[in-house]
Amino acid sequence: MAHIPDGVLSAPVFVVGGLAAVAALTFSLRALDDRQIPRVAILSASFFAISLFSIPIGPTSIHLLLGGLMGLILGPAIFPAIFAALLLQAMMFGFGGLTTLGINTINIAVPGALLGLAFRPAVARASVARAAILATICSALCVVATGLLVALSLAFSSPDYAASAKAMIATYVPLMVIEGLITGSCISFLKKVKPELLSPHAAGE
Amino acid sequence: MSGGARAGAPPLAAGGERSAGVIEALDGRTRLLGAFGLVLTIALLKDFPAKIAALVMALTLVSAAGLSFAAIGRKLLHVEGFMIALLLLLPFTASGVPIATFGPLVVSDRGVERAISLVITVNASVLTVLVLLTTIEPVRLGRSMAALGMPPRFVHLFLFLVRYLPILRDELTRQVEAMRARGFSMRLKRHTWRSLGNLVGMLLVRSIERAERVDEAMRCRGFSGRFPMRAMRPMGMADLRFAMLCTGVLVCLVLLEWLS
Structure with missing residues (x-):
C-alpha cells in the first residue's frame, strides 16, 4: 500500500524524497558498525519475509508495513533496512519504483525511526502487559503517519491527486488496527522470550 | 511518437532468437544506469505523445529481451494492485469538466485524462525495470x-x-x-x-x-568487515551500443516533449 510506483509523483517530490533518503542513509550507515551488518541484514530479511506474507481480510488481503516494530528493534538502522528491501523488491519483482525509492523509504522509515526512538526506552522498562500496549500504540501511529506521508506525497505532486489522497487514507485504518494488534502481541512475546532484543544495546545501536 | 520508437526498435528487435541475449549480454552497471536514466526521464514526461512513445519503447525492450508477454502481463497486474485505489478514485475526485454522472458521483474529463496518463507512465516504467533489472541475478546487481x-x-x-x-x-x-x-x-x-x-x-x-x-x-574465517569483491569485467561493445541507444531514445523523448 505504501509503495508509490514510478511515474506517479512530480519531480520536486521524488527529488526531495531522494535527497532526504540519502541524508538519512548516510547518517545511519555511519552509525552502524561493520560487525553489526549481518545481524541487521538477517533481521531485515525476516521483516521483509513477514511483510511479503499476505493476511486475508474479508475479500482482500493486506501486507504488514512493520515500521513500528522495525523502529523499536532496529533503531536508526531501519533506514538501510527498508531501503535495501525496497530496492530488492523493485529489482526482483518490478514492484515499487526506482525514482520513488527515496520517498518510499522516507514515508515508511521516518515514522518508524522517530516513534521507535520515542517509545523504545519505555517499552524496554515496562512490564510485559504495558510494553504490549505501548508497542500497539507505537505501531498504529506509525501506520497512520505513513498513510499521511503517502497522501502528502501525492497531494504535493498534483492538485488533481489531493481529493483521492484524502480518500486513500481511509484504506490505512484496517491495517492500523491489525498491525497494532500483531505488533503488541509480538512485543509481549519478545519481552518474555528474548528481552535482550529490546535492551539498550541491541541490534542497530 | 514514432521518433522514440524508431530509435529504439531496429538494433534490438532484429534477429529473433539471437536477440534474446541482447539484454543478457549487458553489464550490470549498464543496466542499472540505463534503467535509472530511462525511468527518470519517463517520470519527467508531461505530454501524451511522449508518454505513449515511452510505452512503445518499453514494449520494444520487452520483445527485444525475448520475455513472454503472458508472464509480464501477470506481473503487471500484481504491480497495479497499489494503483487500483488511485485509478478508481481519480476520475471522480479531480476537478474538471463533468462528462458523466452516476448518481451522486461525477466523472470529470481531467480525472479520466489523469488516470489514463498514469496507466501509461506507470506501465512504461515497470516494463523498463522488469526487462533491465529483474532479469539479472541480485548478487551481480550488488x-x-x-x-x-x-x-x-x-x-x-x-x-x-x-x-x-x-x-x-x-x-x-x-x-x-x-x-x-x-x-x-x-x-x-x-x-x-x-x-x-x-x-x-x-x-x-x-x-x-x-x-x-x-x-x-x-x-x-577471519572476517574483518569487508568482503573481497571480484573486479568486474570491462564493459564491451554491447554496453557501448546500448548506452548510445538509450541516449538516443532519451533525446528523442525529450525532443518530442519539447516540440508538442
Whole structure:
C-alpha cells in the first residue's frame, strides 16, 4: 500500500524524497558498525519475509508495513533496512519504483525511526502487559503517519491527486488496527522470550 | 511518437532468437544506469505523445529481451494492485469538466485524462525495470552497485538480504504450515492476532540466533568487515551500443516533449 510506483509523483517530490533518503542513509550507515551488518541484514530479511506474507481480510488481503516494530528493534538502522528491501523488491519483482525509492523509504522509515526512538526506552522498562500496549500504540501511529506521508506525497505532486489522497487514507485504518494488534502481541512475546532484543544495546545501536 | 520508437526498435528487435541475449549480454552497471536514466526521464514526461512513445519503447525492450508477454502481463497486474485505489478514485475526485454522472458521483474529463496518463507512465516504467533489472541475478546487481560507488556497508547489507530472504521465507512458510497442521485458521478474534504476533516474534528470535551463528562462523574465517569483491569485467561493445541507444531514445523523448 505504501509503495508509490514510478511515474506517479512530480519531480520536486521524488527529488526531495531522494535527497532526504540519502541524508538519512548516510547518517545511519555511519552509525552502524561493520560487525553489526549481518545481524541487521538477517533481521531485515525476516521483516521483509513477514511483510511479503499476505493476511486475508474479508475479500482482500493486506501486507504488514512493520515500521513500528522495525523502529523499536532496529533503531536508526531501519533506514538501510527498508531501503535495501525496497530496492530488492523493485529489482526482483518490478514492484515499487526506482525514482520513488527515496520517498518510499522516507514515508515508511521516518515514522518508524522517530516513534521507535520515542517509545523504545519505555517499552524496554515496562512490564510485559504495558510494553504490549505501548508497542500497539507505537505501531498504529506509525501506520497512520505513513498513510499521511503517502497522501502528502501525492497531494504535493498534483492538485488533481489531493481529493483521492484524502480518500486513500481511509484504506490505512484496517491495517492500523491489525498491525497494532500483531505488533503488541509480538512485543509481549519478545519481552518474555528474548528481552535482550529490546535492551539498550541491541541490534542497530 | 514514432521518433522514440524508431530509435529504439531496429538494433534490438532484429534477429529473433539471437536477440534474446541482447539484454543478457549487458553489464550490470549498464543496466542499472540505463534503467535509472530511462525511468527518470519517463517520470519527467508531461505530454501524451511522449508518454505513449515511452510505452512503445518499453514494449520494444520487452520483445527485444525475448520475455513472454503472458508472464509480464501477470506481473503487471500484481504491480497495479497499489494503483487500483488511485485509478478508481481519480476520475471522480479531480476537478474538471463533468462528462458523466452516476448518481451522486461525477466523472470529470481531467480525472479520466489523469488516470489514463498514469496507466501509461506507470506501465512504461515497470516494463523498463522488469526487462533491465529483474532479469539479472541480485548478487551481480550488488557487485554492480559497489562498482558504481554505493557505500560498501550498504552493499554488504543488500547482499546478506539477498542471501537470507529465501531462507527466512521458507522458515516462515514452515511455521505457518505447522500452525495450520495444529488447526490454526485466520478469524477475526483475539486468538488469531495473538498467534500471528507470536509467529512474528518467533521468526525474529530465530533470525537473531541465525545471525549469531553466521557472525561466529564468519569471524572464525577471519572476517574483518569487508568482503573481497571480484573486479568486474570491462564493459564491451554491447554496453557501448546500448548506452548510445538509450541516449538516443532519451533525446528523442525529450525532443518530442519539447516540440508538442
